[in-house]
Amino acid sequence: MLQKEHRLTDKRDFQRVFHHGQSFANRYLVIYFLKNRNSDTFRVGFSVSKKVGKAVTRNRVKRLLREAFRSSRDQIKEAYDLVVIARPSAAELEYENVVQNVHHLLRNMDKPDAQKRKPQQQTRRSASDKQGERKKGVH
Incomplete structure (x- = not known):
């Protein structure tokens, strides 16, 4: 079992990682990660x-x-601070496969920033923008 110092439990911490962190995914798992300057160890939460x-x-x-x-x-x-989200396909995995997928995510976390994906900010478009797209034939 993970020690208490390695657990991410507070809702605000989860939200901070989701909004300000970077993400990487594979077929079974998604990981969001954010540097934690207040601690000297990692913390992980699961969804x-x-x-x-x-x-x-x-x-x-x-x-x-x-x-x-x-x-x-x-x-x-x-x-x-890490948040790991299990995709529905993760239910069929055995322990060895889970370990392989976790190692895959952790390896890709360490790659240069060019490889990492930043969570996209959703922008609100006005009704006129949407209508302009329809006129152009873009849906």
């Missing part, structure tokens, strides 16, 4: 929605993810 399955399945996925991060904590060199 597994009802789309993944019923409670038993969701809890199994969270247990596997917690253990995968616990076993690979040496791979995380810097103090990051």
